[in-house]
Amino acid sequence: MVLKGIDKLGDWNPQLLREVKGRLKGRNLAIALGASVLGYLAMFFYGLNQFTRLIDPERHYYVDKNEIFCKLRDTYLGNQAKLSQLQEQYRLLQDQFFRYSSAEYYDLAKINQLKGSIENVKTQITNLQGIAPIYECPKDAIDIPLWWQYQHGQMFGWLSVIALFILLIVGTYMLIADLAGEERRGTLNFIRVSPQSAQSILLGKVLGVPILLYIAAVLLIPLHLWLGLSAQILLVEIFSFYAVLIAGCTFFYSAALLFGLMSSWLNGFQSWLGGGAVFLFLLIAFNRWTWITQNPLDWMKLFSPDVILPYLYNQTEHYSPDFIGYSTPIESLQWFHIPVGLTGLGIVSFVLLNYALWTGWIWQALKRRFQNPNTAVLSKRQSYWLVACVEILLLGFAVQEKQDIYISYSLVDNLWIIFCFNVALFLGLIAALSSHRQVLQDWARYRQQEGTIRKKWRIVHDLIWGEKSPAIVAIGINLAIATTPFWVWIALWNEPGFDKLKALLAVAFFICITLICATLGQLILMMKTSKRALWATGTIGAVLSLPPIMLLVLGIETHDNPIPWLFSSFPWAGIEYAATSMMAFAILSEFLLWGLLTFQLTRQLRKAGESATQALLAGHSSSRH
Incomplete structure (x- = not known):
C-alpha cells in the first residue's frame, strides 16, 4: 500500500518524490515528532504553572475584580457605582450646608439636619472605600471553568503565533538554502533540462522541502483545535485561520523560491537574508502598536496571517489575549470606502484575494526565471x-x-x-x-x-x-x-x-x-x-x-x-x-x-x-x- 502510494506520488510529481525521499529519514522524522511533542509539553506546563499559582495560597496570582471570571465582579462594580453616587450626594449636601450657613440663607434647623445627613453619607463612603481599593479578587472567588476558558484562549493565541512564525521563517530559510545548495552542486541545471514542467518542479520544491515542518504542524493540529474549541472559538473561524496561514505560507514560500533564483550571486548568504527579512516583517506586522491608520500602509498588514487573529475571539464570552487585544483595530479598514475589515468574512476574503493575486504574479516570474536564468523576471x-x-x-x-x-x-x-x-x-x-x-x-x-x-x-x-x-x-x-x-x-x-x-x-x-x-x-x-x-x-x-x-x-x-x-x-x-x-x-x-x-x-x-x-x-x- 505504501509503495503504491509512493509510486502514485512519483507519477504525479517526480520532484516532490525526490524531495520527500531525501528528507523523510528516521532522524529527521524523530526531530519533527520531537518538535511537536515539545509544543504539547510547552502548552501543558504553561497551563499547569498558571493553575498552580492560582490554587496555591503561598504563590501570588493577580486577578482584577473587573475581570469576568471573578465572582465578585458584579458586587465590586455595584459598590463602585454606589460609591460614585454617594460621593456625588456628599458634594450636594456640602453645597447645601454652605448655603444655609451663609448670612443670607442662615437656617439652624436645616444646618443640624444636613450635619446628620453628611455624617451618614460620610460613614457609608468610608465603609465602601475600605472595600473599593482591594482590586485583587480572592482566589476562592474565581470562576475556575471560565478562568480555564480564558487560559485556553491565551494558549491558543500563543500557539497560533509561534506556529506562524516558525512556518514562515524556517520554511523560507529552508527553500532558499535548498536552491542555493542545488546551485552549488550543479544539480539545478540538471533539473531544468528534465522533462518536467517548471511549474511541476517548483511545486515539488514548495511541497517537499519544508515537509518536516508540515508534519510537525499537522501533529500540533489536535492540540490547537482542542485549545480553540475549549476557548469557545468557533470551528469555522479556526479553519479560516488555517486557510489564511496556508495562503500566507504559499505566498512567502513562492517569494522565497523567486528570491533564491535571483540571488545566487550572494554565495550562500541569501538564505539568512531571506529568513531575516521575513522575521523582521512579521515582527513589525505583529507589533501591538501597529495601528490601522487608514492610509496605504494598511496594505502591508494584509500580508501577515496574524491579521485575522482578533476575529477568532469575537464570538467568545471573554476578551482576547493581551497580545491580541492591544493589536490593530482592523475593523476600521476600508478599500475604496468598502468596509472590508468590518466582519471576519470580509477580512478573510480580502486577505485570501490579496495573497492569491500576488502569489500568481510571483509564479509568473518564477516560471520565466526558472526556465531561463538570464531572462528578465517579468516581461x-x-x-x-x-x-x-x-x-x-x-x-x-x-x-x-x-x-x-x-x-x-x-x-x-x-x-x-x-x-x-x-x-x-x-x-x-x-x-x-x-x-x-x-x-x-x-x-x-x-x-x-x-x-x-x-x-x-x-x-x-x-x-x-x-x-x-x-x-x-x-x-x-x-x-x-x-x-x-x-x-x-x-x-x-x-x-x-x-x-x-x-x-x-x-x-x-x-x-x-x-x-x-x-x-x-x-x-x-x-x-x-x-x-x-x-x-x-x-x-x-x-x-x-x-x-x-x-x-x-x-x-x-x-x-x-x-x-x-x-x-x-x-x-x-x-x-x-x-x-x-x-x-x-x-x-x-x-x-x-x-x-x-x-x-x-x-x-x-x-x-x-x-x-x-x-x-x-x-x-x-x-x-x-
Missing part, C-alpha cells in the same frame, strides 16, 4: 499590468474615510506614502526588467543586421514589448501608469496652503531620478565583468544614498540652503524652501543628465551590435574557406 507586458495592480490597491487604501479622530493622515500624507511605495516598486522593476550584456548584445546585433529593412514603428514596438530590448522605454511607460493618479489627484485637490505647482514638480523629480537610475543600471549591466548585477545594485544604491548622507554630514540644512538638495538624489527635502524657477532648472539638469546617459547607452548598444555582427560575419567567411 514588459506583465510589468505594465503589475504596476497598474499596485497603483489601484494603493489608491484604494489612500481614499479611506477617516473614522478615528486620532488619525491625522491627510491626502498629502497619503501621496507621500504612495510615493515611497513607488520608489521601492521601481527599484524592483529596474532589477526585474533590465537585461544583461549578452541579451542586449544579441538584440543589438539583430537590430544591426536588419536595420536597413525594419521600419521605425517595429523598433518602437520592440522597445515597448520586446523581451531582449533595453528596459528604459518600459520603465518610462510604467512611470506614466504610476504617476497619472498623482497628476490627476494633485490637479483636483484644493486645500489652503497646498502648492499644486510644487507638488507637480515633485512628481517630475521622481520621474527624472527613476529614469536616471534605470539608464545607469542598464549601462552597468553592459559591462564585461561577471559581477554586473552586484555592481549595478551597489552603484544605484550609492547614487541614491550617498548625496543626502553627505549633505547631512556637512550640516547643509534644507531651510537654509535648499539648492544642493534639489540637485541630490533626494530633492524633495528642499522643495518646500526652494524657488519654483530653481526647481525647474534642477529638473531640466536631471533631464539633460538622463539624455547623456541614454546617448551613451545607445552608443554602446550600437558598438556591441556592430562588433557582434562583424564577429559573426568573420566566422561565416572563415568557415567557407
